Amino acid sequence: MERLFYRPNDAATVLAMSRTAVFRLIKTGELRSIKRDGYRLIPAAALLEFARHLESKEVA
Numbered sequence: 001m002e003r004l005f006y007r008p009n010d011a012a013t014v015l016a017m018s019r020t021a022v023f024r025l026i027k028t029g030e031l032r033s034i035k036r037d038g039y040r041l042i043p044a045a046a047l048l049e050f051a052r053h054l055e056s057k058e059v060a
Contacts, residue, residue: 005041014047025050
């Protein structure tokens, strides 16, 4: 079964960026996340959306 959610550290690894950069993206609203019971989760779909957004900016 594929992962549905990632913690910020894991998302940073997937996106090849720092944990700080991931939190900055969350803060600016560029990367969707969910806060649950004191920890933050990033849906796998949000990582794909962010990557597609980056690609569309590159093409334009």
